[in-house]
Amino acid sequence: MTSAIEAFDVVKKFGSVQAVSNGRLTVGQGEIHALLGANGCGKSTLSKIIAGTHAATSGTVLIDGKPAAFANPREAEEAGIALFYQELSLIPQMTVEANVFLGREPKNAAGFVDREKMRADTEALIRLFGDAAGNGLVPDARVGDLPPSQRQIVEILKVYAKAPKIVIMDEATATLDGRQVAVFFDILRKMRDGDVSTVFISHRLDEVFAICDRITVMRNGETVAEVVTAETTQEEVVRLMIGDVRRAERRSAQAQSAAEPILAIDRIGGGRLSDVSLSLAPGEILGLGGLQGQGQSELLRGLFGIKEFREGQIRLEGQATRIRRPSQAVAKGLAYISGDRGTDAALPGRSIFENLAAAVLVSERRMIVRAGTLAPRLADVAALLKTKYARLSDAIGTLSGGNQQKVFIARWLATNPKVLLLDDPTKGIDLGAKADLFALIRELADKGIGILLYSSEDSELLDNCDRVAVFNGGSVVTELSGATLDTFHLTRAAFGDA
Amino acid sequence: MRLALPSERPTWLLALLTFLMLVAVNRLLQPGFFDVPVMQSNLTTFLPLVLVAIGQTYVVLGGDIDLSVGSIAALVNVVTVSTMAGMGGDALSIVFGVAAGMACAVACGLVNGLLIGYLRLQPMVTTFGTAIIFSAIALWILPQAGLQVPEPYWGTYIGTILGLPTVLVVLLLAVAFVLFLARRPFQGWLTAVGGNRTGAFQSGLGIERIRVAAFALSAAFAGIAALCLTGETATGDPLIGQSLGMGSISAVVLGGTLLSGGIGGAVGSIFGALLLGMIGNVIFFAGLPYEYQTLVQGLIVLAALAGGIVVARR
Amino acid sequence: DAETFKIGLSNGWVGSEWRTQMIEEAETAAKAWAEKGVDIEVVVQSANVDAQGQIGQIRNFINQGVDAIIVNPNSPTAFSPIFAQAKARGILVIATDAEVSSKDAIYVGIDQKGWAVQSAKWLAETLGGKGNVVTINGVAGHPANEMRVAGYREVFAEFPDIKVLNEANANWDQAQGQQAMQNLIATYPDIQGVWVQDGMAAGAWRAIMAAGKKDEIAATGEIRKDFLTVWNDEKLNSGASINPPGVMASALNVAVLKLQGKEFKDGIFGGVYGNAIYIPIPFVSNENLGERLDETEGKPGYWSVTATVSPKEAAAYFQ
Amino acid sequence: MANATANSTSSQSIAARLLDGLREPLALAIMAIVVMLAVGELLSPGFARGDQIMRLLTVAALLGIAAAGQNLVILAGGEGIDLSIGAMISFGAVIAGNVMNGNDAAIAQAIFAATSVTFLIGLVNGIGVTVVRIPPLVMTLGMMTVIQGGLVVFSQGIPSGNAAPSLMQFINQPALFGLPGILFAWAALTVVMIFVLRRTAFGFAIYAIGANPRAARLVGLPVGVIRTLVFALSGALGGLTGVLVIGYTGNSFISVGDQYMLPTIIAVVIGGTSLAGGTGGYIGTVAGAIALVLLQSLLITLHLESWGRQLIFGGTLLLLLTLYGRQRALRA
């Protein structure tokens, strides 16, 4: 039997950057096949070559045994290939239904778009996700109005609506919560039963081991191994990907409680939030848990002045404070790291140096930019996260998604903030870097910084936080610490029966 | 994260309301405003800009801009009139003249589209450059204004067809086309191309072709506008239509289409163009001293833009 | 009791002081009719518009029911249908400053070709019938420009020893005229004469002076006070046909007489389209420069020397 | 210090870098300049003479100074563009003419009056764009009409004055090394522009805002203030150009600046600044301004019908755009 995808000797250069040097991938019919590797190893690039979005510099791709070099995504689509784009391919201004059927709109006899059919079909697709889709995900909602997780679901539906024979899911679960992932896996399994072949890219090994049949591992643009999931272990795969990983040790909440809180939030309300009170001690890492979109991000964004709270009070180091815009937050020693790097962080077209220096220049109120003194300092911070780049003067766009995110984290670490607001900061970051990041965060906490961490991955909260405040419907339903800080309690609290 | 997007009300509602307000003011200042000949003559004045603005909308919706529409109109006018005159001015020459003009318009649009869609040149400067070239060709064909248009042609244009004023018929056909296109997938594709070009490409849309089509549409509408101008002026003039470029862009924006692309539609542009025309009328009938006319015109346009945008954000 | 007429003035370009002066003089001429017992209400539309926009201006006049329309037209031919409609409503239409082809309108103004002929002749004669000449023109394709070009070409053709080296366009913009002249001086070191239109002449002369060639080159001039002053102070070798901003006032005076029911003399019309009454074209030369400068006493620098066909002079056009 | 690393570069990579360098807008603009000078000299000997080049540079300086403002506005992104710059120049010229009225002692006042008024008008542009959120293209287009209308009202009855003799000398007469003062002023402005854009937080903020305004806001930059300021500066630089233009022409008239509107944009774009904002710089614009003026004068010296000149002008623009004004390919 021929393989669904067979790619070998694939090379891809972007100018002088060698993104893929020896890509190899073999996916059997009806198989769910994981493609793993550290940030920037070439997973997305290889995927885009297969799906016709990029042209390979050299190499061979066979689809169902036949040579395939698609000139554009449309040709690939006609051959039954659909790609879930890591950075999403949605049009924010357009409705969910228009996005899902873009380019393949159902038409009526007159040649007009058949809106009724489009709506009904979209509704049917959304129903696949059931309750996990969340409120507000309706066919005529505008995609730009949806939170990231729902946009990600729309991108999944868009892939699914093409009724493809081969799908590539490039970090499709990155912002989904546990329940949504579960539904998504049901869909993948159903597709596998229909003999659809799947390439599954993720940095979450649990997910990979839960659903994938085989695993291909890439490292530095090269395919280094192919293993059968049932015959390997997570440790083995991690070793194949990156070698050894540091483990961050968690400290239980104890000494901090005595100190005066560095940040105290009293009955914050407005938007989705109501009556949220929290206090953060210096040196503490406080997690914000619960299902996706329960107001955790809104709280962090409000604290940073992106959107003002309607009611309640904030105290910073004991001082009552109002923060109306980010510049005030920066001046008061706050830092906000968003997982939505494309919209919130990247300065496209500018150099890595400028992207790194952005926050420092503002927080230190510099008038003159002295690259000579600033560059080494920033490079050191970036090195703490093992950011992979050639020259600081290269454009930010030449870095992989994960490495870009490291730059945007380093940008804020360089400001020596008092309070660090982390809004799902590890989205798209590989395991090694994630471990480095959390180790670093712990070190910062030990220096007396207060840290608020929201993550869409429960394990990140459980492994790294001293306490976790669990959100539901815009309020804190419970706080977990010490003995209650475990998967069981967290899941139970998140679903509202704490 | 929610992106800041304009409200979901039809983007043209404001242009319509402002237009109606100006109509009311004009009616107060000019009692005969609703007389059929007055309405017909006003429509004759507004029609070319309305048509060009419709075409411009599609380009803008796709995230581009077309500064060459005025020069295309001049070239089409010159080509049409020269063809008619060269063939002797009989009925057949009219048909050929119109055909030659429209073919020329579409060819101009294709040139723009190929340069911008396929060669990926920057649209604003490119269409500025092609505008210079189109003007040069017009000047080469007809070095100075002149030549007569056959009477049946302009007579029909300022007259009636089937009992309806011809200008009204043209407007109604244009509106019908706008409504037709709004229901075709093409307009959604354009919106996608303007809203997120990478996403649209990754979704399998043929970006190049869609952009070319938009420029061809824009040029075709500029061509139709030129045919109207030809009927209105009954002559060839290589310098005609120069204000159509910037005017159409103002109309498109007044009509609620986002200049960066991805939001809006041609219905709004129609009202935007009518609104711009009405401003001139109201200023005239208000009896403003001439020194103040340009100033007040500019102020009203800015006020309409500002007002529209402020209200849209409520 | 007093006669009352409503006259619409249409101007399609506001980019020069000459046009402002043109309208002001027309308004002044209208007021002067009050002494003769004629009340004239002037309605002005003046804005940057193209030919089609100006047709819109004229439509507004028609819809308002004026008695006469005086227009400084942006196109020689594009107004025929609208003028026909105006005439059908019994409205008198007069074009000024640029001739129109419409048989339903008359033209009262200077002969643009004659304007050019006069200054080209001056230049040719000043050069003694031989020498290298360059010209700097307005907007290519613009009717007034084309007529003027035809005028000087006709003159220079009569002088076999006058060689036209190059003809540039500087779009009636003074600074562009200055740049064009700079380039021409650099390219052709041996220029004796320059024929240049309107305000561009001031720019051209500035370039000539900057190149230190004001004594070697004879060039046409213009009629604004600022330039006349320089001409006088620097003793330039210049001559300028006057296109007086008073043309619109002249047209207005003719219009009123016509509205009063007078009939034109037979054979008075001439011009390119057979519908023109040409008014005299005064000339500023090195000889009469002093008098002309005296006329500008107390006027702003941008004020152009002018002339108007008075009601009495206009009466000569009528039976 | 850097020698060690520079020397170690292999000859192959030097060739590669050279080739890379040629694709740089600046290199291309300079190449275009050289080619045009050569063609001009070939067609009409004397075109590339020193004093002629100097006069062309004077004209280019006027365009280049106005284009500096346009450059800032375009760099700051958000579809930034200033179509009112021509009208600003006219207004600046009229104000300056009235204030100095041929009087050397009043030059400083004239500069101050012209730049501060146009600064304020630019501020209104900026507020319209940032606070009311009118797209810059239509905001400044509307402002252009308002200024033109304002000039018609303003110039009424007020004599529009003359340039002071020293100002005219500064622009038209050689001052140092046979070069007129304005060229030194332009050079100084170039140094300031480059310093501001590359070495100051303000320049950094302009680029950041142009690249991604949301991200710029999230690092604490005052996006609205900076964008407003950029429009105001463009106005002031327009006003300053107006003062210089009246020095060039001797007297002001109300449409004196109109001819600069589109050339400023073209100079910026062929100088390699992206109309999308966030990338580019002023050196390219300087080269772009020189190339543009050179092209225009080359065309004047060609003995051609007007349409032929226009054809070549449009064609050259498109050619320059094709060489480096291309947008990013969607498929890599």
Ligand SMILES: Nc1ncnc2c1ncn2[C@@H]1O[C@H](COP(=O)(O)OP(=O)(O)OP(=O)(O)O)[C@@H](O)[C@H]1O
């Ligand atoms: N104004 C609104 N209109 C419609 N749906 C809304 C609105 N506000 C919130 N929602 C829905 O409520 C859910 C939770 O939103 P909320 O703002 O609390 O979450 P968040 O954590 O701040 O979101 P994000 O995922 O954007 O970080 C989302 O599914 C969203 O679609």
Ligand SMILES: Nc1ncnc2c1ncn2[C@@H]1O[C@H](COP(=O)(O)OP(=O)(O)OP(=O)(O)O)[C@@H](O)[C@H]1O
């Ligand atoms: N458009 C581009 N231009 C230049 N270099 C690029 C481009 N896209 C990717 N690269 C480079 O190619 C390499 C592979 O990137 P790719 O996005 O394929 O990594 P990835 O494995 O998907 O990483 P991640 O897990 O972070 O998403 C990286 O070094 C990146 O810097």
Ligand SMILES: [Mg+2]
């Ligand atoms: Mg990737």
Ligand SMILES: [Mg+2]
């Ligand atoms: Mg959330």
